[in-house]
Amino acid sequence: MDNVKKRAAELLKSEAVKVVIGYTMGTNGKPRAAFIQNAEDVDSLIFNAQCVQNLAVYLSKAEIKQLGKPAIVAPLNVLRAIIQLASEMQIQENELIVxxxxxxxxxxxxxxxxxxxxxLEDFNMEVDAKEKETLEKISSMSLEERWKFWNEELAECFKCYACRAACPMCYCHKCAVEQNKPQWIPVAAHRLGNLEWHIMRAMHLAGRCVNCDACHEACPKGINLNFLTKLMLNDAQEEFGYTGVTLKEGNLLSTFKTNDQENFIQ
Amino acid sequence: MSRIGVFVCHCGENISATVDVEKVAQAAAGFDDVVHSVDYKYMCSDPGQTLIKQAIKEHNLTGVVVAACSPRMHEPTFRKACAEAGLNGYMCEMTNLREHCSWVHDRTEETTEKAIDLVRMLVEKVKNNKPLEPILVPITKTALVIGGGIAGIQTSLDIANCGHKVILVEKEPSIGGHMSQLSETFPTLDCSQCILTPRMVEVAQHPNIELITYAELDSLEGYIGNFKAKIRKKAKSVDHSVCTGCGDCWGKCPSKKIPSEFNAGLGSRTAIYVPFPQAVPNKPVIDKSNCNYYQKGKCKICEKFCKPGAIRFDQEDEIVEAEVGAVVVTTGFDVVKPEFFPEYGYGKYKDVITGLQFERLASASGPTLGEIRRPSDEKVPEKVVFIACAGSRDPAKGINYCSKICCMYTAKHAMLYQHKVHTGKSFVFYMDIRAAGKNYDEFVRRAIEEDKVNYIRGRVSTVYEKDGKLIVKGADTLMNGEPIEIEADMVVLASAGISNPGSEELAQKLHVSYDRYKFFAEAHPKLKPVETNTAGIFLAGACQAPKDIPETVGMASGAASKVAALFSQPELKREPLIAVVNRQMPPVFSSCVGCFLCETACPYNAIGREEIKDRNGNVIKTLARVNEGLCQGCGTCVAFCRTKSIDIQGFSNEQMYSEVMALLND
Structure with missing residues (x-):
């Protein structure tokens, strides 16, 4: 970590960047994000296994953008998010130091x-074995059981949209739920509204999710809403040979390969 | 406040026999904002249209719903009527009470209820309609024709004779295609080359035609009226502006044993070659894959003997760009390959040949100078068996279709054989004789009755060699399936016509659809036979399905007339039912975040990028922008856009939503 601090201080001193986005210790003993603008403050930077928040989320926030060119402390999940954001034209190479x-x-x-x-090629973006087991259990349920499962799982949601705020891929200025001409997704946190929001969120992440679990970490109710995106990731890997984020334009859902399976069309 | 008029059509009795149209009109009168609602026997008739026009004026209508037939049928009619009464045509909507209701249901209460619901939905939709204007697109009046067979030649000449420029691209060193390989043509037995070569020369000399041979399409971008084509000119290794076509080079070329494509493998050619003596252009190219210099690094004999010094070993492929307004695909067909017929021994026995090879044997310009001599020992065959439907109409082999030309050319082959070998005997195994066409059946009857060709209705199971003879085993189904065995000297297979190799790749380059056999698909099997689903791209000839010369030429002229019609307009008028990216007040500019997933999803390459800049030219935001000329209004981008920043004009999210909600909230 000393090397990281040293580099951060150099970058700030030379004014190569205006802000370093990293992790620092929060008030309750849990790490939080830090936005360091002075070289003297770099000692507060930390990195440990608890640093799970995906800092890439800040790269598209207007408040951070206006501070000037950033450097970002980037473990695996942040690196993946950076590449995905770059493939979606949201960040340019010269606007950021990683x-x-x-x-x-x-x-x-x-x-x-x-x-x-x-x-990133050396790190498979796979759902881990224990999670896979849970996902398989969900997938093997009958339609009625699954419907019940998800309704119960999502009943707790009160639509605080913390999942959206934590997700590095949710960078739209105006989210589809806030579109009201017409209002496709109901605003209220009732059963149908919750279901529609979470299905839409998962679909919008299809082929884009970097599997960082930031949404789940952020959920104040601890809803396993990342199961939906993980199921999608699983399908992407098994059905379409998806291996992880790449810089090329387009994503899994918007492009096709001639050897893509079409066995779902019957 | 909207003022909507509803007009319910009886369509004679087509609708009114099943749906209670008066009740529908009465119910519609009670909908919010509907100020006028009537029913009439024929709304599309002149008095019917007048009814609409008068109502627009009398009731100051802001929107019109015509409940009648399919919009595909009469939407233009009613939009025009509205426009004539001063209401923007796109403020008129149709709901389909015929195909979607009366034709598919019985006369019951529910049928009328459904009709009322259909009207209710469209009334809600039309309230959200916005006036639209047609889109005007400029047209580049040059056509690109891909493939220089008879289809491409005819298309090019017809377009060029209308006064428009044509670029004709041919992948072989000469134009002419399959027709130049044929001996005589049915049903008149006139010499194929004699009627074709004057047209080939006309193409080469036409001031409006730019002929590019030994070249292929590299890519095509753009849209109707405004395509950009990249054409790859393969290196000929000969400078045609210097070459005189004297022939010294191919006379001296030491690589002499290359199977000649023009002679269907029955003769040979050199590495530097013109495919046939009447080739256009009549100047050679070097086939690099068979040239000693390119393969082994030394030779250059042609260069030594070339008096004008036209050989260019260092020539490279060249990409030329062309702007064209329309494309005609005339890439022709191919025939199935030897491995297709293990049971007939094609490829194994030299004297089992394809119809195309027989054409070369019978042709005066062929390897035997028109004498029928079999390939193995050059003897004149005394017994020849012709097998029709070799591969065609054979689901077991994966070709279900009829190749259409084989019945006729098999009759022609047998006839030519009988004319040339008077003592010979010929047999034709056939499934059915399909000789529909002017003078076609008479031609087949002539083969059977005058030229004494033996027609046997039945299929051949196997062909094998025994004591220098080809034993053809089959059955005569008109004689109760009696087994037949013929000791033949030569067997000719009427092999199935198939799509060209590479047709799939070309279709993908052009963004046109193709069928399961990889023949290009026409836009409508009856009413749009020369159009493709991509506007501005047309088809002619056997690239669409196997067809004979008269049909190909007819189709070629048809495609040419479509191109000429397109070019005869100063500008192209397009329906404005296309996608648009929303725009808002600064500093937001648009809810589009510029992720450009729409760009990768668009099947028509219609989405580009638009930079929003401040006064100093700094880019503030990059948005998606829909090209008005390219967009087909399919809506894929709308489904993709996470921020719902794209809408289809005339089918906006709001319109669709209100339509659905009208049904759900009822």
């Missing part, structure tokens, strides 16, 4: 986004 962080906190230098893309 301070890659290995799982044990060491600085990794990336010359450009392609180097990040290459680095």
């Amino acid at each position: 301070l890659g962080v290995s799982p044990d906190g060491e600085l990794i230098d990336f010359q450009n986004f392609s180097a990040i893309e290459k680095y």
